[in-house]
Amino acid sequence: MAEAITKPALERHGLDEEQLRWMLRNMLLQRTLDNRGFQLNRQGKIPFATGSEGHEGIHAGSALAFARGRDVLVPYYRDIGLCIGIGMEPLQVLLAMFARAADISGGRQFPNHFTGRAIGLMSISSIIAAHLPHAVGAAYAMKLRGESGRAVLASFGDGATSEGEWHESMNFAAVHALPIVFLCENNEWAISTPRDRQMKVRDVVEKADGYGMRGEIVDGSDPIAVYGVMNGALERARSGGGPTLVEAKCYRFLSHTTDDDDRTYRTREEIERHRHLDPVPRFERVLVEAGVITSDDVSAMKREILAHVNDVTDRAEALPYPLASDLYTNVYEGTHEPWL
Amino acid sequence: MAEAITKPALERHGLDEEQLRWMLRNMLLQRTLDNRGFQLNRQGKIPFATGSEGHEGIHAGSALAFARGRDVLVPYYRDIGLCIGIGMEPLQVLLAMFARAADISGGRQFPNHFTGRAIGLMSISSIIAAHLPHAVGAAYAMKLRGESGRAVLASFGDGATSEGEWHESMNFAAVHALPIVFLCENNEWAISTPRDRQMKVRDVVEKADGYGMRGEIVDGSDPIAVYGVMNGALERARSGGGPTLVEAKCYRFLSHTTDDDDRTYRTREEIERHRHLDPVPRFERVLVEAGVITSDDVSAMKREILAHVNDVTDRAEALPYPLASDLYTNVYEGTHEPWL
Amino acid sequence: MAVASPSTVMNNVEAVRHTLYEALKNDERTLVLGEDVGARGNVFLITKGFIEEFGAERVIDTPLAEASIVGVAIGMAMEGLRPIAEIQFADFIYPAFNQIVGEAAKTRYRSNGDYTCPLVIRTPYGGGVRGALSHSVSIEALFYHVPGLKIVAPSFPADIKGLLNAAIDDPDPVLFLEHKKTYRLVKGEVPSEHYTIPIGLADVKHPGDALTVVSYGLYVHQAIEAAQRLAGEGLSVEVIDLRSIRPMDRTTILASVRKTHKLLIVHEDNKFGGIGAEIAAMVAEEAFFELDAPIRRLCGPDVPAMGYALPLEEEFMVSTDEMADAMRELVRY
Amino acid sequence: MAVASPSTVMNNVEAVRHTLYEALKNDERTLVLGEDVGARGNVFLITKGFIEEFGAERVIDTPLAEASIVGVAIGMAMEGLRPIAEIQFADFIYPAFNQIVGEAAKTRYRSNGDYTCPLVIRTPYGGGVRGALSHSVSIEALFYHVPGLKIVAPSFPADIKGLLNAAIDDPDPVLFLEHKKTYRLVKGEVPSEHYTIPIGLADVKHPGDALTVVSYGLYVHQAIEAAQRLAGEGLSVEVIDLRSIRPMDRTTILASVRKTHKLLIVHEDNKFGGIGAEIAAMVAEEAFFELDAPIRRLCGPDVPAMGYALPLEEEFMVSTDEMADAMRELVRY
Ligand SMILES: Cc1ncc(C[n+]2csc(CCOP(=O)(O)OP(=O)(O)O)c2C)c(N)n1
Ligand SMILES: Cc1ncc(C[n+]2csc(CCOP(=O)(O)OP(=O)(O)O)c2C)c(N)n1
Numbered sequence A, B: 001m002a003e004a005i006t007k008p009a010l011e012r013h014g015l016d017e018e019q020l021r022w023m024l025r026n027m028l029l030q031r032t033l034d035n036r037g038f039q040l041n042r043q044g045k046i047p048f049a050t051g052s053e054g055h056e057g058i059h060a061g062s063a064l065a066f067a068r069g070r071d072v073l074v075p076y077y078r079d080i081g082l083c084i085g086i087g088m089e090p091l092q093v094l095l096a097m098f099a100r101a102a103d104i105s106g107g108r109q110f111p112n113h114f115t116g117r118a119i120g121l122m123s124i125s126s127i128i129a130a131h132l133p134h135a136v137g138a139a140y141a142m143k144l145r146g147e148s149g150r151a152v153l154a155s156f157g158d159g160a161t162s163e164g165e166w167h168e169s170m171n172f173a174a175v176h177a178l179p180i181v182f183l184c185e186n187n188e189w190a191i192s193t194p195r196d197r198q199m200k201v202r203d204v205v206e207k208a209d210g211y212g213m214r215g216e217i218v219d220g221s222d223p224i225a226v227y228g229v230m231n232g233a234l235e236r237a238r239s240g241g242g243p244t245l246v247e248a249k250c251y252r253f254l255s256h257t258t259d260d261d262d263r264t265y266r267t268r269e270e271i272e273r274h275r276h277l278d279p280v281p282r283f284e285r286v287l288v289e290a291g292v293i294t295s296d297d298v299s300a301m302k303r304e305i306l307a308h309v310n311d312v313t314d315r316a317e318a319l320p321y322p323l324a325s326d327l328y329t330n331v332y333e334g335t336h337e338p339w340l
Numbered sequence C, D: 001m002a003v004a005s006p007s008t009v010m011n012n013v014e015a016v017r018h019t020l021y022e023a024l025k026n027d028e029r030t031l032v033l034g035e036d037v038g039a040r041g042n043v044f045l046i047t048k049g050f051i052e053e054f055g056a057e058r059v060i061d062t063p064l065a066e067a068s069i070v071g072v073a074i075g076m077a078m079e080g081l082r083p084i085a086e087i088q089f090a091d092f093i094y095p096a097f098n099q100i101v102g103e104a105a106k107t108r109y110r111s112n113g114d115y116t117c118p119l120v121i122r123t124p125y126g127g128g129v130r131g132a133l134s135h136s137v138s139i140e141a142l143f144y145h146v147p148g149l150k151i152v153a154p155s156f157p158a159d160i161k162g163l164l165n166a167a168i169d170d171p172d173p174v175l176f177l178e179h180k181k182t183y184r185l186v187k188g189e190v191p192s193e194h195y196t197i198p199i200g201l202a203d204v205k206h207p208g209d210a211l212t213v214v215s216y217g218l219y220v221h222q223a224i225e226a227a228q229r230l231a232g233e234g235l236s237v238e239v240i241d242l243r244s245i246r247p248m249d250r251t252t253i254l255a256s257v258r259k260t261h262k263l264l265i266v267h268e269d270n271k272f273g274g275i276g277a278e279i280a281a282m283v284a285e286e287a288f289f290e291l292d293a294p295i296r297r298l299c300g301p302d303v304p305a306m307g308y309a310l311p312l313e314e315e316f317m318v319s320t321d322e323m324a325d326a327m328r329e330l331v332r333y
């Protein structure tokens, strides 16, 4: 970041100013939603929250590369910004936190386990890596039907790469040259387990070769770089060029969730050492310095976002829980008695 | 094989003539046992057999590198020669084929699923790749107890590399730098599935890097080369140098098992194209040309082996089946009623 | 090929093959995937010739990895296809347990209906074929407790066709169990036109009024044989073929028990915690005062599996004689 | 640290922690492995401080991969160690199903005793903690059918210590289930010396003579509370805490039923194919003529899991009031 920041540098991947501001807004919105979750939890209003703090650049850049109405996203539970970025309403984030009936899962899922068939957002469980074969299957369907111009974006953490199902998914996608991008958000930690207890290699991307898959690594705190890599990978997938494993480096600044206390396993100093990677202030500064946005406009944007988040918080909170009888629906199509 | 074969070349890994002849004998014994299994099956005397034809060089070289009384072998179901090579009696092969009570599993397991705690031969199931985490655990135990000078040899086929448990085992062993050698016997087929439907890479060894593990590739039809690589890898493991993935290339000349008919999925021409890789005649020729053994001695060796296999066939066949009541033993230690 | 002009009499392999063939021919959303289903045509030759006719993209030889066979099929189903996944032997379904129980069974529920999972998982199970420890297990009791799954285990050719068609049409995941010993042993008439049999309905295969016998799979055939023998002795036994394991047909079982007042459950799978437990518990709850004798279960012994040696296999399996004895004893109780 | 001078009164977390600590201290063959058991000291702080005292080689933070957590532990056990593996939440045990059911449970059997598998797999299960779909399931019925496995589910601190010691000593694989809602809720006296409670023995936690209630886990506590209420009403209910699920204690259950002539089974897990099915079936087989009323099961509904929203969770769970009502009804039957 020593060199002077110029608009042409920012626009190197064909991004225009509006798109750059869109990414900033997405990132600020994530940060605000994160804060809201932890705040509501402290207030005792919701039992649980988790946040994307540190991952915002990955989400903004990837979401922008996602082709709405065509691509399919199979997200990770940390991907608030990515889900919003492809078109999910922020209200959904709050509805999930409050477990309201109007939540798309009807108050069934943990927060951050979004779904939205209408926007190409595939439902996931909490079981790490179990969603990846589904992403591969969706990509297979696209290829089988000859739907070029479509691709699947599947995301996961560094921790997920240890699971057998991650391996099987990578391998299947490579063998069949499927239209899919595997996005690893490597934040150095799986709860309390540091990278070097998870894997012997330094970079997750080193695993791509063993599958005969293309691999790319990108600085996840730079949404423009992320966009560039993700857009390239998705375009390649959409046009028959096969899968890519993208590793986006980042750092998890918060505890794993509100149930976790990261003081038990990492020092405050370590966190501070990584603070310069925080993508939100960094990207804000970059855009301001390059003249893409003024400080005043950033402030206005933040006010607008906060107002919006306040509004959806109030609206979500005011809505009702599901009914007890809702427990029994959607087990199967129609009735669900095991004894007929 | 164009250059002249000299003893020094054969002895390049420190092997003496006796060891070279030992490997030849192991290979000829395997071939004889294979033939016997298929023959007994055709005669209707046993319901099932499978063979190592094409894998003999891998087995002989690896078995010689195995340190009896110290190392542990976690084998594949195709590893007759490896199991015999580390000290299992050939009689056991026939007892398993005939499912006799004196079989170490008491006539429970399929043929070729040997066990022998006394010789460091770990029990496996038929579930592909499920034995690999066990191999890793055994290696962990050795390391934890500070038993340097010991290592685990775990073998499997190319097909097994697709399984999630293979991945998890490789990763765990790498992270903990365990004393283990993963031996992939790549015979190009998983039943009817050719290598390119199993994986996108050409060589299994390409997968090692992604685990931060050392990888080596060797011509499996050359037992001396196999010995060299396996001895080096095991020695490294035994002395704290961590795990290695060894890929030994070979070809499966027989149908997968007597239940399989490979005519449905591969041509006779393909098999013939690989015939020059058949390790048994090849190694026999090499040793004769180098003067390590005479043709007459080879013939004598073959006669002696055949006599031995005939003898153990008769002895095994003459022994009784387990009793019906044997079904109920060794479920747990002691009694096994689910209702107490 | 043979399936193009289906004969009326088929064995169970042919019934599966014929039904799969029709599905692939008539609905381009369908596909089969599994180990060795392509060039090899499946280890029992069920899909022989399919790859030539429907292509390698719809007859997929997968890598050797069960979690992804099921998991990829789930993704296909969520994305609008109608995958029919195969697990080569039921004994190898364990690595796919997470995808079946944790994922397929919960897709509709967790998304509150936003996504569905119309998936069929076929697999050969069962013993009596010298399959030893790892090619002969029964697996139904490991799955029948799971809400969100359906499980069928037909063992007559006509039932196989009707239920496999129903499974393929079903908007939810169905585990389709084929007893491998019945594959070539059992033959029967199969109607040529397309039809379905609703999942969840049992079928009285041998009527009677002095004892109800509930079974499924290979043992239904033995139970019918035993019932026929007893008929010759003047003892009237009703044999119900469950066909579906989840959902299960309470109505047919209870109607029979209310008529016969005695119940014998016969299955190959281990007794403790097996399918028979739920049937016995249901009847003990719903028709307690109708019963004139304790509910009896004649099942596989509680050992991990049958061994390779013939005496071990025979000891594990319940013979037709043993069934007939148990029937006699209960009828005369 | 606290566990070095154990107090007599502990909650369930402390009981697990205390017992593990003693095991690691007294037997160097033992070790714990799992996700976040090291520096984090497990997500419930059960192994907090262990890594400092016993080292990272015996308190292993594994990669995030359940099949290998169990599978590696199996190999350790086969090679002479006494591993205690942890699955962070029972909901994540599915990927390890193959290793548990296909491997651990069959090691001794398939090798005819040549190899054994002395392995403990601990995992927190159960709901009522706002764990939503994937942090609140019960898993016992997915495993209790499996010969070769043992399963215990104690829920009093003293039982936890005795049974966890027994599990660690056991030469065969034991699945050790800890109801996470009882972790801090339940407190009790725990003897300081080393002791074991034999696996397979149930325990009458509240004596009575008009109705037998069989339960385990969180619900035992509620059942006792309900029984106490009924005692105040002059209705005498016997509450049996199963503690062990496989093997299960037929003797204690039958003795009680022969006294009370009525049976109610209560569990949190789904009803269909749950543990209660086998208990009901066994009693219907062995003590049929002793029963004065149908056997009743009060269980979790047959839906995939409780939801995150409070009303969904509450609807799934059986309340103490509901238990008391069912007891009253049966006593008065
Ligand atoms: C199969 C499975 N095992 C364990 C867990 C518990 N768990 C939830 S998140 C997590 C760590 C995930 O780490 P990573 O993939 O790096 O994602 P991050 O949280 O760092 O974004 C664990 C162990 C789970 N949800 N699923
Ligand atoms: C989990 C599992 N899935 C499927 C099978 C059936 N099966 C047995 S051997 C085999 C092929 C193995 O291929 P490979 O690993 O290359 O070994 P090879 O037979 O070629 O030596 C298959 C699919 C099995 N035994 N276990």
Ligand SMILES: [Mg+2]
Pocket: A157, A158, A159, A185, A186, A187, A188, A189, A190, A191
């Ligand atoms: Mg992470």
Ligand SMILES: [Mg+2]
Pocket: B157, B158, B159, B185, B186, B187, B188, B189, B190, B191
């Ligand atoms: Mg192979």
